[in-house]
Amino acid sequence: MLLIFLLMLTFSNAEYETLCTSNACFTLHLDGLSFVEANTNCNNNGGYLMTIRSKEEEDILQTLLSQISLQEKHFKIRIGLKLHRESCVISQEPLKGFKWVSGAEDSEYSNWGREPHSTCHERCVSISYNPMSHSHLKWTDGSCLKPFPYVCMFYFKGMCKALTISGPGQITYTVPFSKESQNYQLKLLPVGTYVDIMCDGQEPFYILCSNAHNKGYTWSKPGPFCQTNRSCAIKNGGCEHVCKQEGKEVTCSCNNSYELNEDGVSCGLKNMCSENTCQHQCIMGETGFTCLCPDGMELSSDQRSCLDIDECASQEVCREGSCVNTEGSYICSCEEGFEMIHGHCKDIDECVTSKCEHTCSNSVGSFSCDCNNGFKLSEDGYSCEDINECLGSICKFECVNTRGSFVCACPSGYQVDRSGVCFPTDVSSGSLPESLSESPSESSVVLDVQENFTESLSSTVELQHESPHTNAPSPDFNDTHNQDPVDTSLATSLSKSFNNRVIICVLGSVIPLVVLVAITVGILAVRCNQVKKEVKKNTATDGYCWVSSGLDPRLEKLYESIPTDDL
Known part of the structure; x- marks a missing residue:
């Protein structure tokens, strides 16, 4: 963070306040505009409304705001965060469903002062600036039509060091995000900046900050400019550090740890970055070198090596499921039966690819197999076995x-x-x-x-x-x-x-019945013959009466029915 502040240099003009870092510039416009008007103005100048996707970007905005002097310190500033039409507020997400108009990916960092209103209508975000309050730089949502001051940001591939003149003259800069030339007192200017140089007694000319493939980002002509009869007695001969004069010849040199720049008069720190200076990355600044670490890591106490940041210690990550810290990052995982989708654990429908033999029933975080009528689930939980209903049948x-x-x-x-x-x-x-x-x-x-x-x-x-x-x-x-x-x-x-x-059962029942009938018929035939003989005998005994034969009455009737002529 020290490096960022050292590289930040501000300048002002009638239009806006400006701050530049090693690869970007930020302009604060105090004239209030609606969200669409402010974003259009930034786009026309090659930038967009400022994003705050990390604590570092928030610190840049804080530095820019601290350079202005206002009678009223408390005011709101519009940033490039918007809930688009037909989108809805999502309370579980860090950005609550809002999107950066720059097209940048959603960020995990947020600083909401209050929960956005639950709506599916267009809303825009502004920041409350009040250095005397604990709710400093808090985000709030509101109408996109209300005019607020705004901040534009411009990213550049590189920067050129500021120019110096060694004699009477004037230098004015025109930065890419402005149409007016100004006499800025800067140390760094973005690539694409062109400079108007006017020296006394000479024709005006201009130079451009561009990428010289063998020298990096530099001016098309390094200088020095506006040279006259130089003397170390006059303005130190134009030298930034040490001026040496031999006759009419003036030469400049630099103090220890510094080296002479291409213009021959200014000095810069010697490049102290070597392969072993920093563990990850080394950058030279105006006062020395600074070590940087990749995302997910931070500088240790020696200011050279990097230590892993345990993101799982923050409640901002892995709002659902569990968090596993990794080297320089982290992984959000869900319980079995769920999968991570856009930061949320969603139920997996196992029935789409299940091994169930008959039917499958999905449930939250799991599933179960079912069998058709007459079957039961086997021990493997997937296949079905036939039920032997005869073991308890009716x-x-x-x-x-x-x-x-x-x-x-x-x-x-x-x-x-x-x-x-x-x-x-x-x-x-x-x-x-x-x-x-x-x-x-x-x-x-x-x-x-x-x-x-x-x-x-x-x-x-x-x-x-x-x-x-x-x-x-x-x-x-x-x-x-x-x-x-x-x-x-x-x-x-x-x-x-x-x-x-x-x-067998039928034959066993019929045969005894047939035998019984045959015996009965035989007995009846014998008795009938005896009856006939008795009748013949009784017809010859006049004056006598019949005496009961002792036979069954039914046989007697049978006998009476026999014609006497046959006797």
Whole structure:
């Protein structure tokens, strides 16, 4: 910072106050203009409204303002920071959504005196100057139309040292950002400055500050100018330090640590910058050399080496997430599931690139995989496994697990209701019993109805139940639900096994019944024959009455129905 102040030299004229550093000049205009008018005036002269992107630039403005003498010390100065139309105030950002009109990138440095009004309308920033107040150089937003004093800044690639004259004459300078020539008392002038030189008894001429590729930035003619019969007794012969005269010949020399400039009369410090003078960069000034450090580093106590600045110690950086200090810089990082976008941690939608087998659900900072009905999430958190519903099924006879569901099966001649119970099919009508037919909800779950008893002996009835773990709708009639071949073959083999069991059960029930009927018929035939003989015997015994035979009344009726002619 000492170097900056040493290189700053101010001069004034009727129009403005001016300050120049080693590569820039700043002009303070006290006539108030609106934001557009002030920026246009700066642009027309090759510059733009001043930016304050660092504490160093703020110090330059402070130095410029301290050179003026005003009765009223408290006033506002416009700078080149603006909230453009259709943009909105963003309270989380250092510049609050405002932009530098110079086109410079947004800066982390800010010095707001109050929070800008929350708006999406055009607003402009000014600085309050009051050296007696603690709120010195604070930023405030306001109308862009109100007239305020303003500061223009002009950057240059280099500077030329001021000229000297060794005799009667006058030098006037015209700097690039002014149309008028002035007799400035400067040590440095920006490249592009031209000088009018008028020596007594000589024709006027001018020279220009330009880039001489082999000598750097210098004047097109170094001087000295306006030389006459020189004498060390008169103005030290024009020499800045030591004047030596031998006869009519005058020569100039310099004190220790100084060397004679190209004009032969002025002196400058010897270049004390060498490869090992400074760790980073060495610059010669009017009083000596100064070491500079790169951004993110600062000079140590020896004023030669550089030390890293821990930016993470400031609350101005990494407003969200965590801060990691690095050599000369820092890194802002976010927690897992977030990414840094324009200084803010934004949620990452992991479902865009997820490995979920079925469905993915994004959440703030994370995500989760979900499975379709009939499946459960595996241990890896991505793939889905089939749920074996038969382990806890409602099937009362047989259960067949399928991919994502299950099937209830019954023996041939039976149907399944929603509760998994098997009901016999009405053989004569080929439909369910009347008690089931009256219930639409029960009849709707039947998958297949056998047409006759014969077909029922060689087929099974299957019901696709709703999985107890899912909300899947009840299946329609004859709906196979795209079962896998393995599931289908399993159901077929079970069906064949059920048919064989049913045939065995039927045969075991019918054969004893047939035998019983045959015995009964035989007994009836024998008794009928005995009855016939008794009737013949009784017809020959007149005067006698019939005595009960002790037979079943139904057999007696049968006997009475036999014609007597056959006896």
